Amino acid sequence: GERTHNVAAHDGVRTADHKIFWVPKTKEYQLFDMKKDPQEMKSVHNDPAYAVVFNEMKQELDTARKKYRVHSAIIGEPRKDEWWMKRHQSMNKNARTQHDLLFIGDSITQGWEGSGKGTWEKYYANRKALNLGISGDRTEHVIWRLDNGNLRNQKKAKAAVVMIGTNNTGHVMQDPTEVRDGVERIVSTLRARCPEAKILILGVFPRGVKPDDAKRKNNIEINKLISKFHNGERIHYLDISDKFLTTEGILTKEVMPDALHPRQKGYEIWAEAIEPKLKEFGL
Template sequence: MGASSSFQTIMPLPIPSPLSKALLVLLGTISGALPLLAESPAPDNNAMTSGPAPAGKPWEPAWGFWPDYPADWQRTHWGFVEKTKAGGWDVLFLGDSITKNWMQQGRPVWDAHYEPLHALDIGIGGDTTRQTLWRIEHGALNGAQPKVIVLMIGVNNVNARAATAEEIAKGISEILAQIEARLPQSKILLLSVLPVGNPSLNPEVQKVNALLPKLEGGKVRFLDLTSLFATPDGKLILENYKPDQLHLLEPGYVAIDKALYPVLLEMLKNS
């Protein structure tokens, strides 16, 4: 696939030996200022849930934050970590709210086609490439041995207007590299960013999608869904969309399914 890491992976601190713990306790007793180190850090960090992550590039990991529900993004992530660790999943769907909503508007299609394939949906609403990278670094794939990962990400990067198409594509490339490093036996089905109703944003969506085929190769396969959601002159097929012209109604998931399901079956068959 050729994607390469462009950031330093955050490594956990080593667990102190019994001797070093004893020395720390002794020093803490003498100074009255040094606390005893915990066996392992708690998964939910107040520094993360108390506010948004610092600004950064699409390939730089960042936790998510929902202002109205400050701790809930973290709870959602760690809940998915526990589900993934349980194992038994042949397919993982990873992405933002369009992926998450397979469990809502797309549920009838999911139950008919993807539930029988032992698929797990771990999409989180509002995520960009940065949150996806943070989640991968913090256990999202731990314990998983999926045959295929279905990835759709990037529309929230476009919506944020904080990065170029090339930078967003680099963030997606970094996600692919991190997945491949952790799950070298898994195949990845990369889906295009879907067109949106905002005419000022769609040219950027098109630029991102034009770059994604370059990421195909090895265990990565790219599937362009654009023609299912927009006419050749760029007009949205509105029956697929909610009134916000961003999220999908059930017909939108039916449209994705028609393209996705046969490709996924082929990838699973050859795994």
């Protein structure tokens, strides 16, 4: 489970004697002897005595993951933190009222209530906007929330702005193809539950001070994949990354002090960048 191995249960296969799973955070396979070690305390993936078993089960797991595209980014899952559930329930309460504009994401979206509060008041206070961002969320947490009340009574929403995936990168350096699948699941849910809404997928914002930052590079690869969801009709893609950066690709403290979360100036950049699209959507 999430608390034990930082990997979702469905990322593995098992037999009566052995269990193998893939750990996204460390990008390695772990193998356990379920008879000798039923509590899964010590992986034997590097033990020569288990080489044959490891290779056979690794091949089986790789085949299954590829065939079914089953991985942590697409299986909706709530988080265990009490504060998280309280915020989720608070958003469900707000969602009882019909809104025109939905913002869906993680801490960067939640930050509209912090560093971005003034900008939110300026741009969205009179547009029936709803903030559906929770700090630390990955795609799988958003999927769960959308299926469990966040979209209640939002069938008439006019637009949804989606910016998610940087925690899939930051927490486990997840493969971009898997993050893409998670974003795709979110978009599919929005299409079904908000049938009149235009969906604006934003490229995952840049992170790390310099262009060669490994996590920024992972986000760039994610963006290359999710950009393909754009159809110019109900689904639109917009990458505003360059607007946060200097001409040399530097992410300054004036925009994002920790090279991840925007300060007020960053939210102003965000709002200005998407305003033409929102007007295009009739907002």
